[in-house]
Amino acid sequence: HSVKGVGAVDRVYDGSNLRVGIVHARWNDSVISALVKGAIVKLEAAGVKKENIVVETVPGSYELPYGTKTLIRQQAKNCTPLDVVLPIGVLIKGSTMHFEYIADAVSHGLMKLQFDIDLPVIFGLLTCLTEHQALQRAGLTEDGHNHGEDWGSAAVEMAIKHQN
Numbered sequence: 108h109s110v111k112g113v114g115a116v117d118r119v120y121d122g123s124n125l126r127v128g129i130v131h132a133r134w135n136d137s138v139i140s141a142l143v144k145g146a147i148v149k150l151e152a153a154g155v156k157k158e159n160i161v162v163e164t165v166p167g168s169y170e171l172p173y174g175t176k177t178l179i180r181q182q183a184k185n186c187t188p189l190d191v192v193l194p195i196g197v198l199i200k201g202s203t204m205h206f207e208y209i210a211d212a213v214s215h216g217l218m219k220l221q222f223d224i225d226l227p228v229i230f231g232l233l234t235c236l237t238e239h240q241a242l243q244r245a246g247l248t249e250d251g252h253n254h255g256e257d258w259g260s261a262a263v264e265m266a267i268k269h270q271n
């Protein structure tokens with residue numbers, strides 16, 4: 108293993124009174140569903156109740172910032188507000204610069220959003236140069252690791268920081 112280890116060092120948090128939103132794109136769906144499942148496994152392992160995990164979808168990753176904003180607003184209006192949102196998307200490089208523009212716009216959009224609305228927004232966008240890279244990062248290959256799990260753990264930790 109490299110000296111830097113793999114991912115953030117896990118800590119144990121009690122997520123039993125958290126409400127978590129997940130907004131996922133519908134491109135590259137087999138990778139997306141593995142990432143979403145991985146995140147939910149970790150959320151539930153931290154005690155987040157099934158009824159407190161709200162899942163919405165958007166067409167593609169470019170819609171994640173606005174789809175995240177509308178979910179937060181809708182939840183704040185209709186029921187108990189969310190404590191964190193995890194947008195999930197998978198970008199796979201094609202033969203044009205489209206990938207770079209979406210990746211740049213979405214990463215800046217999600218970073219800005221969390222300060223605009225004062226709510227933690229976890230960065231769940233895979234920016235892959237090949238399909239194999241995407242499969243690896245969703246834990247769908249022998250040597251893979253599901254980054255959705257890391258995002259689920261980060262969501263619990265940041266939601267608790269937001270509540271305190």
Ligand SMILES: O=c1[nH]c(NC[C@H](O)[C@H](O)[C@H](O)CO)c([N+](=O)[O-])c(=O)[nH]1
Pocket residue numbers: 132133134135166167168169170196197198199200201205209
């Ligand atoms: O989520 C993705 N959206 C993609 N494009 C759609 C984009 O996110 C928007 O939905 C679309 O441009 C309409 O706004 C992708 N590619 O183009 O390759 C991709 O790989 N992943």
